Amino acid sequence: MRSVSIVGVGLTKFGEQWEKSFKELIAEAGVKAIQDSGLERKDVNAVYGGCMASGRFVGQEHIGALIADQLGLNPVPSTRVEAACASGGVALRMGYMAVASGIHDIVAVGGVEKMTEVSTEDAGFALGGAGDQETELFVGASFPALYALMARKHMKKFGTTEEQMASVAVKNHGNAVNNKYAQFHREITIDDVMKSGYVSSPLKLLDCSPITDGAAAVLLMPTEQAKKINDKAVEIIASTQASDTLALADRENLYETKAAKIAGKQAYEKAGIKPTDVSFAEVHDCFTIAEIMAIESLGFCPLGEGGKFTEQGNTQISGQIPINTSGGLKGKGHPVGATGVAQAIETYLQLNGEAGKRQVKDAEIGMTHNVGGSGATAVVHLYKKA
């Protein structure tokens, strides 16, 4: 297997993009990534695109072909992968595998979702497709409800508090203020979160990531060649993926995310490092409890202590292990298919020292953790400067 690096990135503004179509978002992110790399369109050998529910959101499938078409990359093979909210991360992994194996040399990886074309209710139904439609969504268990069940279990078993969960949202909103691509540029307080209305108790409005439009793209190529075309190459030193049961009711327990734990463990092994070697991580905070469970599953703190660990400031940019410097899904926004790719872009910026006011000091190794549904898919990547 060859070493693979990211050599260019492109991101659209995340938010309610009324003025831009689904296609325009794809084109914008893709063109930016190609320009950033210094490569040309004709250099691209294949495309992998992550998108969760474009059929429900914009009536469009066949997203692989659409991406190639929008970027004028025909006739290269172009494939959409879907893994709910982990679609972007899995697309990145497919692209990584294609380059690592030598099947393709230069691969474009994109992620996109345009979620605001439908009503919030319809968006909820579309997102519900990430869980078990038959036994969860059909009987009313929308995603806030599923994560609320996990939160309740975590609270009961470990004493995690609503204030501790709120501290995740406060931190991530704070980080998002310094990210020009983020959906929200507004600091919030614990009090703001606690006073926001319950969506599904104990989760309140400000515990939930928003509905977002956006797209993200990166270009991958063998590290050896990457280092010759520019000085920004960021190497992917591990790429792992694991699955768990689709339905929460079938899990071993509700207080930890097993697929993330497995993918994380495999990633550390592949890279030959420990959690303490990671300088910063972008984790999947679709709800505040999800970030708490993620940092436990990834070994940044012991099981059950994620709430306290966060409340104490350890996951701040200046803390022991900065988490979601980009603002995360909560502050930056969560266009579901794009999220996994956008996470990789934050690591690229951090490792190149280009994260501005949210720059992590001495950033050497970055991690991304992207989750589908209530945890049935988890994808983990590790990165370092090439």
Place this chain on the structure above:
Amino acid sequence: MRSVSIVGVGLTKFGEQWEKSFKELIAEAGVKAIQDSGLERKDVNAVYGGCMASGRFVGQEHIGALIADQLGLNPVPSTRVEAACASGGVALRMGYMAVASGIHDIVAVGGVEKMTEVSTEDAGFALGGAGDQETELFVGASFPALYALMARKHMKKFGTTEEQMASVAVKNHGNAVNNKYAQFHREITIDDVMKSGYVSSPLKLLDCSPITDGAAAVLLMPTEQAKKINDKAVEIIASTQASDTLALADRENLYETKAAKIAGKQAYEKAGIKPTDVSFAEVHDCFTIAEIMAIESLGFCPLGEGGKFTEQGNTQISGQIPINTSGGLKGKGHPVGATGVAQAIETYLQLNGEAGKRQVKDAEIGMTHNVGGSGATAVVHLYKKA
């Protein structure tokens, strides 16, 4: 790259499967494939599943995780790929790449679609997502209309007749009679096709493939090991994929399918063979005109002569190049995400001499050709007995 073989296959009955759920179809095909191979569930290292529009058809996304869950394969990585009606073929290609590259040893590839849970009108809208939603479906150009445009152009440029198109349907229905998994077991005549009502002139009801429920699965592993576990291994000797513009209006012309031509040419080059070396092929006959254009693009007859070539009987099982011995999409049925995998299963049966009354004599090399939308994705595979 390692040589890769199919070592087990599983297919559900194709048709209106009112008594089986989406999940049950997946489980049935997957379990059959594992049993057929003689492998066990614990041997499977990864899963790729093809599915086009489950979000629209059954309100379910996250199909990769769902497949792994249904088959008890957790925590292996499991990924859904979508390329409209070529989803199954692209999933097969992803699985092939994973094994060929040495990333995984044993991979399960599945395809599924349950299309009858929604009204025919809604199914039409879901399928329309395979084209360009903005410039085609939104203005009323459903898939029969898009293929009707191609048919009209082909008729005008080459003199192809409605009777010639009808001869595709007659042949494929005839072949389906001998396939117990096929949706239709009814011979039809040219007269039947000509008298069936216009769906979109010149295409009539019997020129169109049906709405179908079904699932298909195959197991892939390195040929060297495959030959040790049973004597049925069928080697994939080429796997290629190409893209074209999403919208018909952006194509170079309407009378040939460029992506299929490119993918076909690449496949012949990789395998080091010519079209005349192919013993039989399963091609994407979503409409009768599509089969005519496919056999031209794949080099089985000259451009423009596909209609006459078919009418003369050259594509019959006893003909020069048997096409769609399984009954094709027209006779066997077209559960869109499953089709590409089901095509591979027909080649496995033919090359093992297990196709019963539809067996091709001296079958040595098989081909599958799976198309997304009106031709924006084309996937071609070549096979021979390992």
